[in-house]
Amino acid sequence: MADSEAIVPFLDLSLQFQPLKAEIVMALASIFESTSFVMGPAVEEFEQAFASYCGAKHCVSLNSGTAALHLALLAMNVGPGDEVITPANSFIATAEAISFCGATPRLVDVDETATIDVSRIEAAINEKTKVILPVHLYGQPADMDGVNALAKAHGLAVLDDACQAHGAMYKGKRIGTLGNATCFSFYPGKNLGAAGDGGAVVTNDDAIAEKVRLLRNHGSVKKYHHEMIGHNFRLDSIQAAILKIKLAHLDEWNEQRRQIAARYDEHIGGLSGITGPVTAHGRQPVFHLYVIEAMQREVVEKVLREENISYGIHYPVPIHRQPAYAFLAQSVGSFPRTEMLAERIVSLPIYPGLTIEQQDRVLRALEKAASLVAAI
Numbered sequence: 001m002a003d004s005e006a007i008v009p010f011l012d013l014s015l016q017f018q019p020l021k022a023e024i025v026m027a028l029a030s031i032f033e034s035t036s037f038v039m040g041p042a043v044e045e046f047e048q049a050f051a052s053y054c055g056a057k058h059c060v061s062l063n064s065g066t067a068a069l070h071l072a073l074l075a076m077n078v079g080p081g082d083e084v085i086t087p088a089n090s091f092i093a094t095a096e097a098i099s100f101c102g103a104t105p106r107l108v109d110v111d112e113t114a115t116i117d118v119s120r121i122e123a124a125i126n127e128k129t130k131v132i133l134p135v136h137l138y139g140q141p142a143d144m145d146g147v148n149a150l151a152k153a154h155g156l157a158v159l160d161d162a163c164q165a166h167g168a169m170y171k172g173k174r175i176g177t178l179g180n181a182t183c184f185s186f187y188p189g190k191n192l193g194a195a196g197d198g199g200a201v202v203t204n205d206d207a208i209a210e211k212v213r214l215l216r217n218h219g220s221v222k223k224y225h226h227e228m229i230g231h232n233f234r235l236d237s238i239q240a241a242i243l244k245i246k247l248a249h250l251d252e253w254n255e256q257r258r259q260i261a262a263r264y265d266e267h268i269g270g271l272s273g274i275t276g277p278v279t280a281h282g283r284q285p286v287f288h289l290y291v292i293e294a295m296q297r298e299v300v301e302k303v304l305r306e307e308n309i310s311y312g313i314h315y316p317v318p319i320h321r322q323p324a325y326a327f328l329a330q331s332v333g334s335f336p337r338t339e340m341l342a343e344r345i346v347s348l349p350i351y352p353g354l355t356i357e358q359q360d361r362v363l364r365a366l367e368k369a370a371s372l373v374a375a376i
């Protein structure tokens with residue numbers, strides 16, 4: 001009785017912290033003692049660990065995922081007048097990074113996996129196109145073979161946004177080496193999260209890594225000597241130390257997310273009016289989010305609220321419907337699948353430490369919503 005009244009949180013990051021508390025506190029103390037707060041050894045250690053986790057040659061850490069996207073695009077020489085192809089269904093940062101370079105996002109719709117619909121890319125390519133920027137949204141790997149084949153045929157670069165996909169696999173390969181460069185966010189709620197903002201560009205391309213390294217630190221190789229006009233986009237040593245400790249647990253945490261997703265899938269399969277996420281063959285997602293589609297979303301939302309289950313909507317307004325991107329002048333119906341998702345999607349609680357009991361409460365609420373919908 002008491003349990004059914006307790007809130008099922010959408011995310012509870014304190015669960016990750018407790019078992020790592022002693023290790024994190026020690027690491028932080030050693031940074032305070034060394035006073036190496038900026039670009040200290042902890043940063044390099046994390047970069048090496050994350051590059052090796054991804055099976056990539058370089059990891060250049062940054063102070064956010066948005067900064068990672070921005071600098072990776074600059075390193076690919078994206079500038080004013082250029083276009084970058086990216087899905088309409090994403091967090092706005094993907095498009096913002098393109099705009100920060102002076103370029104224009106060229107949006108395309110998504111497929112049933114909620115990632116870029118490769119069959120729609122070719123029609124969006126023109127003489128201004130520089131880069132294709134797929135997003136592994138919700139932790140679902142996008143069709144990288146499809147994207148890479150088109151990029152090759154048209155002489156374009158590929159930057160993939162893995163801000164929600166740390167550790168995801170595509171045809172047996174870890175996300176991080178499939179495009180020319182891959183961007184990650186370490187925002188606290190991401191599958192690998194810092195105690196604040198953080199991000200990284202991962203790549204096998206020496207030139208991209210070198211240019212991102214320069215751009216993140218005022219364009220300087222040597223202090224007070226500046227090769228180009230850069231930024232201050234460095235990752236703090238404190239964040240790097242925390243990320244290195246957490247990285248050792250990422251696979252185990254992702255496996256827990258997949259187990260919860262499998263339980264959700266099994267039950268949701270039988271409910272009318274609700275469908276679970278679609279994973280394409282050969283791709284192993286990491287379920288940053290578990291997003292269902294509900295024909296009658298208002299009923300599902302109402303029941304979840306009544307049952308004290310927190311949920312999210314990722315995202316309620318597609319990029320082309322945002323006031324910030326009104327200038328793209330995309331009419332309603334331009335991206336039908338994206339627009340339908342914005343009306344139907346609900347993100348359910350999914351994270352390491354979410355108990356079987358809590359998962360059952362989520363599933364019972366969905367059953368209740370499905371039976372209410374069936375009775376309408």
Ligand SMILES: *Cc1c(COP(=O)(O)O)cnc(C)c1O
Binds near residue numbers: 064163164185
């Ligand atoms: C979180 C996120 C970003 C931006 O990352 P920040 O670290 O918050 O700047 C970019 N793209 C996607 C898909 C994201 O989920």
